[in-house]
Amino acid sequence: DAGITQSPRHKVTETGTPVTLRCHQTENHRYMYWYRQDPGHGLRLIHYSYGVKDTDKGEVSDGYSVSRSKTEDFLLTLESATSSQTSVYFCAISESNEQFFGPGTRLTVL
Amino acid sequence: SQQGEEDPQALSIQEGENATMNCSYKTSINNLQWYRQNSGRGLVHLILIRSNEREKHSGRLRVTLDTSKKSSSLLITASRAADTASYFCATDGGDYKLSFGAGTTVTVRA
Numbered sequence: 001d002a003g004i005t006q007s008p009r010h011k012v013t014e015t016g017t018p019v020t021l022r023c024h025q026t027e028n029h030r031y032m033y034w035y036r037q038d039p040g041h042g043l044r045l046i047h048y049s050y051g052v053k054d055t056d057k058g059e060v061s062d063g064y065s066v067s068r069s070k071t072e073d074f075l076l077t078l079e080s081a082t083s084s085q086t087s088v089y090f091c092a093i094s095e096s097n098e099q100f101f102g103p104g105t106r107l108t109v110l
Numbered sequence: 111s112q113q114g115e116e117d118p119q120a121l122s123i124q125e126g127e128n129a130t131m132n133c134s135y136k137t138s139i140n141n142l143q144w145y146r147q148n149s150g151r152g153l154v155h156l157i158l159i160r161s162n163e164r165e166k167h168s169g170r171l172r173v174t175l176d177t178s179k180k181s182s183s184l185l186i187t188a189s190r191a192a193d194t195a196s197y198f199c200a201t202d203g204g205d206y207k208l209s210f211g212a213g214t215t216v217t218v219r220a
Contacts, residue, residue, distance in 0.1 A: 031206055042114075042198055042212040043153070050206065058207070090152055097141055097202060101152030 003027045004102040006091050012108045019078040021105050023091030025071075031094040032074040034058075034066060036087040037104075043090065049074055081109040114142075114199045114211030122217045129186040131214040133199030134179075140204035142175055142182050147196045147213070156184075156197075189218045 003026035013019050023032060031050055035043040035058075045058030047066040055066050063085060065077045078085055086109045091102040117132045133142070141160045145153040159166045159175045159182065166173045172185040186193055196215045200208040 033207075035210075040212055043210040045207060045209075048207060092153075094206065097158055097206075098143065098155045099153075099200075099208060100155070103152050104150075 004091060004093055004100060006089075006102040006105050008105060009103065010106045012110065013081050014110050015082060016080050019081050019107065019109075021076045021089055021091075021107070023074045023076070023102060025074075025093045027093060027095075027100070028071060029093040029095045029100075030071075032068065033092040033094070033099065034064075034074065034076045035090045035092065036060065036085075037090060038087050046076065046089075081107075083109050085109050114201050114209060116197070116199055116211040116214040118214060119212070120215045120217070122219060123189055124219050125189060125191060127189055129189050129193070129216050129218075131184050131197055131216070133182045133184070133211055135182075135199075135201045135209075136180065137201075137203065139177075139201045141202045142173075143200045143202065143208065144171075144173060144182075144184050145198045145200060145210075147198065149195075153198065186216070189216075191218050191220055194218045 005024045007022045033048040034046040037043050044060045046064050049055045049068040067075045089105045092099040114133050114135045143158045144156045147153045157168045159173050170187045175182045196213045198213045200210045
C-alpha cells in the first residue's frame with residue numbers, strides 16, 4: 001500500500017464522542033488527503049493537506065477537522081461523532097498527479 | 111458534487127470477454143485517472159490520461175479521452191477473474207485534488 005498505514009482499521013463508537021483517525025506515510029509525499037466512501041457516492045474529499053500545517057477543506061468537511069504537524073502524519077478528527085459519519089475512511093498521498101491509497105478505516109457510529 | 115459519473119453502474123461479463131465502462135464529467139480537466147478497488151481494499155491507480163491526449167494503453171487497458179464531449183472510456187481486454195473489482199474515474203482540475211465518480215462494479219464470471 002505504498003507506505004501508507006491507517007489506524008485504527010476498525011472502530012465502533014457512540015454518538016457524541018470524539019474520534020481521531022490517523023494516517024501515516026513513509027514516502028515523504030507532500031500532499032495528503034482524507035476521503036470517505038459511502039455506497040452510491042464513490043469517494044468524497046473531506047480535507048487535504050499540501051504541506052506541514054497547510055490544510056484546506058474538501059467537499060464534505062462539515063463535522064471534521066484535520067491536523068498535520070509532521071510530514072508523515074495526517075490526523076482526521078470527528079469532534080462529536082454522528083451516525084451520518086458512519087463510513088469507510090481512506091487516506092491518500094501524492095507527490096504529483098497519481099494518488100496512493102491506504103487500506104481504509106471502517107467507522108461505525110451507534 | 112461529484113465531477114465524474116461512470117456508466118454502467120454494474121457490468122457482468124464472461125472470462126475472456128472485453129469490458130467497457132464510460133465516464134462523463136462536467137468541467138475542464140488537467141488529466142483524468144482510472145482507479146481499481148478490490149472488495150474491502152483501498153484504491154489502486156491504473157492509468158492517467160492528460161487533457162491533450164486522446165488514447166493511452168497499459169497492458170490490457172485502453173483509455174480514451176474526448177474533451178469535446180467531456181467523456182472517457184476504459185476498456186479491459188481479455189478479462190480475467192482477477193479483474194473483478196470496482197472501477198472509478200477521477201478528474202484532476204490542476205489543483206492536486208481529485209473528484210471521483212460513483213464507480214462501475216465489474217464481475218467476471220469463470
